[in-house]
Amino acid sequence: MTGPADDLVLEIDDLSITFPGGRGFLPWQRLPDVRAVQHVSLSIARGDTLGLVGESGSGKTTIGRAVLRFIRPRSGRIRVGDFDVTGFEGSVPRSFRRAVQVVFQDPVGSLNPSMVVGDIVGEPLRIHAGLSGAARQDRAGDLLEQVGLQRHHLNRYPHEFSGGQRQRIAVARALATDPDLLVLDEPVSALDVSTQSQVINLLERLQRETSAAYLFIAHDLAVVRHVCNRIAVMYHSRIVETGPSDGICDAPAHPYTELLLASIPDPDPEVQTGRSARRRALTIGTAGSVGNAPEDGCPFADRCPHVMDVCRESFPEFTPTLAGGEVACHLHTSGPMLGGAPVGTLGSVGA
Amino acid sequence: MSRLLAAIPLMFLTGTLVFFLIQFNPVDPAAALLGEDASLASIAEKRAELGLDRSLLVQYGDWLTDVVRFDLGTDWFTGESVLTMFGDRAPVTLTLVFGALAIALVSGVGLGILAALKAGRLPDRIVTVVSSFGMAIPNFWAAILLAYFLSVQVRWFPAIWSNTRTETIGGWLHSLVLPCIALGLSAAAAIARQSRSSMIAVLQKDYIRTALAKGLPVRRVIRRHALRNAAIPIVSLAGFQTSALIGGAIFVESVFNVPGLGSLGVDAVLRKNTPIILAFVMVTTFVVVMVNIVLDLAYAWLNPKVRPG
Amino acid sequence: MSAHQSARSRFWSRFLRNRVSLVGGGYLVVLVLVAAGARFLTPHDPNVATRFQDFLFPPFGEYLLGTDLVGRDIFTRLLYGARYALFAGAEAVLIALVVGVPLGLVIGYFRGWVDRIVMRFVETVVAVPAVVMAMAIIAAVGTGLTTAMFAIGVVYSMIITRLTRAEVFAAREELYVDGARAAGATDRRIMWKHILPNIAPPLIVQTTLLFAQAVLAEAALSFLGIGASAHQASWGRMLRDAQDSIDQSFWPAVPPGIAVFLTVIAFNVFGDGLRDAFAREARGGRVGVGDVEAVDPGSDPVPPSDDALLTIRNLSVRFPRPGETEDVSVVSGVDLDIGRGEVMALVGESGSGKSITAMSIMGLVPDPGLASAASIGLDGRELVGLDFDELRRIRGHEIGVIFQEPSAALNPAYTVGRQVAEPLEVHLGMGRRQARARVVELMELVGIPDPGRRIDAYPHQFSGGMAQRVVIAMALACEPKLLIADEPTTALDVTVQGQILDLVGDLSRDLGVSVLLITHDLGVVADLADRVAVMYAGEIVETGRLTEVFADPQHPYTEGLIRAIPRNEARSGELPTIPGVVPPPWEWPDHCHFADRCAHAGDACRVGPVPLQTVGASSVRCIRAGEVVLRGVRAHGGAAS
Numbered sequence A: 001m002t003g004p005a006d007d008l009v010l011e012i013d014d015l016s017i018t019f020p021g022g023r024g025f026l027p028w029q030r031l032p033d034v035r036a037v038q039h040v041s042l043s044i045a046r047g048d049t050l051g052l053v054g055e056s057g058s059g060k061t062t063i064g065r066a067v068l069r070f071i072r073p074r075s076g077r078i079r080v081g082d083f084d085v086t087g088f089e090g091s092v093p094r095s096f097r098r099a100v101q102v103v104f105q106d107p108v109g110s111l112n113p114s115m116v117v118g119d120i121v122g123e124p125l126r127i128h129a130g131l132s133g134a135a136r137q138d139r140a141g142d143l144l145e146q147v148g149l150q151r152h153h154l155n156r157y158p159h160e161f162s163g164g165q166r167q168r169i170a171v172a173r174a175l176a177t178d179p180d181l182l183v184l185d186e187p188v189s190a191l192d193v194s195t196q197s198q199v200i201n202l203l204e205r206l207q208r209e210t211s212a213a214y215l216f217i218a219h220d221l222a223v224v225r226h227v228c229n230r231i232a233v234m235y236h237s238r239i240v241e242t243g244p245s246d247g248i249c250d251a252p253a254h255p256y257t258e259l260l261l262a263s264i265p266d267p268d269p270e271v272q273t274g275r276s277a278r279r280r281a282l283t284i285g286t287a288g289s290v291g292n293a294p295e296d297g298c299p300f301a302d303r304c305p306h307v308m309d310v311c312r313e314s315f316p317e318f319t320p321t322l323a324g325g326e327v328a329c330h331l332h333t334s335g336p337m338l339g340g341a342p343v344g345t346l347g348s349v350g351a
Numbered sequence B: 001m002s003r004l005l006a007a008i009p010l011m012f013l014t015g016t017l018v019f020f021l022i023q024f025n026p027v028d029p030a031a032a033l034l035g036e037d038a039s040l041a042s043i044a045e046k047r048a049e050l051g052l053d054r055s056l057l058v059q060y061g062d063w064l065t066d067v068v069r070f071d072l073g074t075d076w077f078t079g080e081s082v083l084t085m086f087g088d089r090a091p092v093t094l095t096l097v098f099g100a101l102a103i104a105l106v107s108g109v110g111l112g113i114l115a116a117l118k119a120g121r122l123p124d125r126i127v128t129v130v131s132s133f134g135m136a137i138p139n140f141w142a143a144i145l146l147a148y149f150l151s152v153q154v155r156w157f158p159a160i161w162s163n164t165r166t167e168t169i170g171g172w173l174h175s176l177v178l179p180c181i182a183l184g185l186s187a188a189a190a191i192a193r194q195s196r197s198s199m200i201a202v203l204q205k206d207y208i209r210t211a212l213a214k215g216l217p218v219r220r221v222i223r224r225h226a227l228r229n230a231a232i233p234i235v236s237l238a239g240f241q242t243s244a245l246i247g248g249a250i251f252v253e254s255v256f257n258v259p260g261l262g263s264l265g266v267d268a269v270l271r272k273n274t275p276i277i278l279a280f281v282m283v284t285t286f287v288v289v290m291v292n293i294v295l296d297l298a299y300a301w302l303n304p305k306v307r308p309g
Numbered sequence C: 001m002s003a004h005q006s007a008r009s010r011f012w013s014r015f016l017r018n019r020v021s022l023v024g025g026g027y028l029v030v031l032v033l034v035a036a037g038a039r040f041l042t043p044h045d046p047n048v049a050t051r052f053q054d055f056l057f058p059p060f061g062e063y064l065l066g067t068d069l070v071g072r073d074i075f076t077r078l079l080y081g082a083r084y085a086l087f088a089g090a091e092a093v094l095i096a097l098v099v100g101v102p103l104g105l106v107i108g109y110f111r112g113w114v115d116r117i118v119m120r121f122v123e124t125v126v127a128v129p130a131v132v133m134a135m136a137i138i139a140a141v142g143t144g145l146t147t148a149m150f151a152i153g154v155v156y157s158m159i160i161t162r163l164t165r166a167e168v169f170a171a172r173e174e175l176y177v178d179g180a181r182a183a184g185a186t187d188r189r190i191m192w193k194h195i196l197p198n199i200a201p202p203l204i205v206q207t208t209l210l211f212a213q214a215v216l217a218e219a220a221l222s223f224l225g226i227g228a229s230a231h232q233a234s235w236g237r238m239l240r241d242a243q244d245s246i247d248q249s250f251w252p253a254v255p256p257g258i259a260v261f262l263t264v265i266a267f268n269v270f271g272d273g274l275r276d277a278f279a280r281e282a283r284g285g286r287v288g289v290g291d292v293e294a295v296d297p298g299s300d301p302v303p304p305s306d307d308a309l310l311t312i313r314n315l316s317v318r319f320p321r322p323g324e325t326e327d328v329s330v331v332s333g334v335d336l337d338i339g340r341g342e343v344m345a346l347v348g349e350s351g352s353g354k355s356i357t358a359m360s361i362m363g364l365v366p367d368p369g370l371a372s373a374a375s376i377g378l379d380g381r382e383l384v385g386l387d388f389d390e391l392r393r394i395r396g397h398e399i400g401v402i403f404q405e406p407s408a409a410l411n412p413a414y415t416v417g418r419q420v421a422e423p424l425e426v427h428l429g430m431g432r433r434q435a436r437a438r439v440v441e442l443m444e445l446v447g448i449p450d451p452g453r454r455i456d457a458y459p460h461q462f463s464g465g466m467a468q469r470v471v472i473a474m475a476l477a478c479e480p481k482l483l484i485a486d487e488p489t490t491a492l493d494v495t496v497q498g499q500i501l502d503l504v505g506d507l508s509r510d511l512g513v514s515v516l517l518i519t520h521d522l523g524v525v526a527d528l529a530d531r532v533a534v535m536y537a538g539e540i541v542e543t544g545r546l547t548e549v550f551a552d553p554q555h556p557y558t559e560g561l562i563r564a565i566p567r568n569e570a571r572s573g574e575l576p577t578i579p580g581v582v583p584p585p586w587e588w589p590d591h592c593h594f595a596d597r598c599a600h601a602g603d604a605c606r607v608g609p610v611p612l613q614t615v616g617a618s619s620v621r622c623i624r625a626g627e628v629v630l631r632g633v634r635a636h637g638g639a640a641s
């Protein structure tokens, strides 16, 4: 049971995932494979939360699904505790299913509409702890109370609950196996602001109690900053920057991270005036990321105000940032240095 | 395009499937052909004549090469060329089927859309009731009723096919009116239901709200924005209905004594006339596949998302 | 398992409310009883001619339904016919289910090459007209009722396989299946425990409908003489006999035909009833638009301000509640002013009534809704009381709208160019060519690159952000005075959101358009708005200038929203929340709607309705306004800074 010396719960090394392209006009034509994730490396230590941010389609969910072994990567390695996830042949060991759990974005679709809450939360208990009958109901009731619901909810159907309550049920199911790693795929994106913070507070309290590691996937950098110790920023299949949350958000090193931060609207009109000016200055072109991700070269090149020739030729090496993380951007790998820092070191856009 | 190419292996598979299926029949056609008191030797001779003494695979190979050359063989009992027989009988059956389809589409789509636009009100109720009656009425019974009331009682249409009356095109078509109606009834009912529900679904769409918010008149919203999208599932259903109509034609032909493919098929089944059964399956399937290809083109026209490029 | 029963009893109560289906079900029960007890219901034998060999005896005489051409009692044969109908239907459907459901489940779940091979086979069988296929099978296995229905069953099993597979395909993609897999459930458990119960409703419905089809098929094949044999009194066989004697008497064709007809209808309506009862909510269609009804201004009308472009007074919207007699009010007593060239934001959580409010302005309340207002004035013109066509000339002409889901808001069947041109053609009477030139200009204006080429593209060829630009171009085509933007950026990525906000801001400034911006994101409000109205549970609870409201909120709900929004700042401690959830409209109290979630609620808050009090350019709906100290955007409450 003892983890490796470094106490890493999740370790992803050089992970690449492709999806087969669709069929073409003629029956034998095949479109090129879609590069969903390219050369991604990540790790999370026990009790830590890593935030994975990026726009829709950037590959966040795909990484989460690969960690859960719902899809097989094309290359690279994923290790969860002692499990070599990419090495599983055939069926997945039951003990792995105990160790890794998941909460999805959609509070409506993620619970089986034809099962009562007691059976939904009780299913992992039955599979992993072999509990049945009253013992299982009892433990499921405990779990509901732990996530702020009540024991009498056991006999209700999911559609009888609000979105926030359904997310609590999903969390209860995930906690039932006492997992080492929880994959949270946009767990609060579908919720109203007031409910959003309720669920985040719950997740944080539970992490203190269980010291599970969280992989927190989201598109809202402000939410991620509040929840995570470390952040990895993805753009169009690649990780472009990693680092400690406050460091990244106060001193972004990658042009995309900077644009992302400048795009979070702030409710303080004065702050927002400055921020929207910054956003305009950083925006070039009108396209989002479209088409297949490039195999070589920086995926952000078409939208980057600092783009150079080299950017279209090779994907930049990871370079340490001042904030204590790493960034993949040619501004940081080449070019003259000024005052000990690369010229490209970008200004902060913090509040 | 790829549908057209896919149609070829489909026809081939269908024929193969039925070819081997029919071999299960324990009845010996040669014996049946020659009657109860034929000698074993003459039966064997007949078998050889029909090619039944060879191995199954050889028979299959022969049949296949013939089919590729559009040779559908000869009737085991009369020795007539199957292709000629089908050529004589196909026009009337096809007219019947497509006439019924036309009736079903026009009345079904019209009534269905009327019902959708008046959902929950009287016209909707009436269409719903009438269409559930239409779906429940066996087409051959409808044929009997129509023949009795409109031919025997009021004599508007002929009740029974007669070769003299159908010599002119007009007389021919006149004789097919009742069979077409009897056959098209249930398809019309099914299409009406589908049209109603797909129209109702389309009217809930965001782009209908957009069209209204643009200030378009309701008629334009319905004609330009709703109808075309509502037609997509109707087109799919029409393909299925064509297949059902071809099957149904067999029964309606039997009531009105129409000399079409149906009676040929029934007779062949009763006597295990293998060349006819095979040709019957192949030809009906061919028609269904062709219709579906046409419908696919219509589908692509209606739905730009599935267009190539 | 009381909840289990309650869900089940809800299903039955929905079903029992459907009278037509009940009658159908009742008929089927009687049919089964008749089939079982035929022998006790009639003194005759179905296959033996009556004693006196009465051929083609007319009905309602000695023999209830007369006799057929060989003198058999038709009534007796009809009763026995029910047996054959039910047995035949049961045989075909049973074969179809036993083969089709497991096969469809397995191939739909595991997919791969087995699926491809099986489906190739299924498609092959299904391509042949069902009756023809059945005839081919009958040719192979011989005629007779049992073999005929076997053939029909085989054909139906293909249909069931296909349906099951399609349903499994869809269900497999559901997140709850992933959830079960993550919980460690085996494939078998997922298939039988998670997927099958959820795809059962369509299968059950299809089974009853197929039963009806099987009854029809039995009659049809027996009619042709390749089904029931001469001594089996099936309804189809009776019709065949009747057909033989049709020249002498029409009557014998009537009873069996009616029997088949009624039985098929009974199965069909029973199936329809099940389908409706399974559906959680049945929805109605129609082009849903309701007029806005005029009401009294109320006791104390707020006078409209002079420079306002849009003034709304006492707008309320009600919906009938299914199964209840009383309507439920989802928007009540809304007053709202928007100045010329002003951006007014309407904020609030989901279900607070923002969209419905905006739609009422144009008379586009979704179908069963009933809107009423004392006044809706646009540029000095009263909109309440206008008929549909008068309002239509205002929609798209003087009021443009942008919706949340840009790709759903565009019709997939037409090029974007034609859709943007429509308001130009309808309101400004432009011809095709003239409109096209203007569309290119508009597309350029909203920043779509290469408009001359993109004008002929279809909506699905646009990304979300580009599609939203198209919708904006469409909304601005006739240079409206008011632009309603309902969550224009919620469906977009945050960097694209920035671009769309900039675009809307620039256009409203350049063109002098007033904007009603609906959103739940206070950051978006701060980016774009001049003034803000906060909505909670159908009511406006606070309005005022953006800077004032956000810096110094007067209503506890506004404060709650401001504090709960995650901002890009370092933090410590718990995130501030508003306890509880927005209750559904039928649970809104008469007193302050926010009372159950308000930290400052007192007894006085639960006495009666709280009026909206206006002070200068602001207003607030709270009896403790001014009394309690509330924190705005600059007081960093929950966050250490």
Ligand SMILES: Nc1ncnc2c1ncn2[C@@H]1O[C@H](COP(=O)(O)OP(=O)(O)OP(=O)(O)O)[C@@H](O)[C@H]1O
Pocket (backbone or CB within 6 Å): C319, C330, C348, C349, C350, C351, C352, C353, C354, C355, C356, C357, C366, C367, C368, C520, C585
């Ligand atoms: N067609 C309808 N039938 C019945 N109730 C409806 C209908 N449309 C809306 N409602 C109800 O009206 C209330 C207000 O809805 P509305 O869509 O205006 O809210 P909203 O503030 O725009 O929410 P969101 O942020 O989710 O868009 C909701 O409680 C909703 O359930």
Ligand code: SF4
Pocket (backbone or CB within 6 Å): A254, A255, A256, A298, A299, A300, A301, A302, A304, A305, A306, A307, A308, A311, A316, A328, A329, A330, A331
């Ligand atoms: S690598 Fe080049 S294109 Fe990519 S972000 Fe850095 S500067 Fe921009």
Ligand code: SF4
Pocket (backbone or CB within 6 Å): C555, C556, C557, C592, C593, C594, C595, C596, C598, C599, C600, C601, C602, C605, C610, C621, C622, C623, C624, C625
């Ligand atoms: S009226 Fe009372 S309950 Fe309502 S918001 Fe004000 S203080 Fe809270």
Ligand SMILES: [Mg+2]
Pocket (backbone or CB within 6 Å): C354, C355, C356, C486, C487
């Ligand atoms: Mg809304």
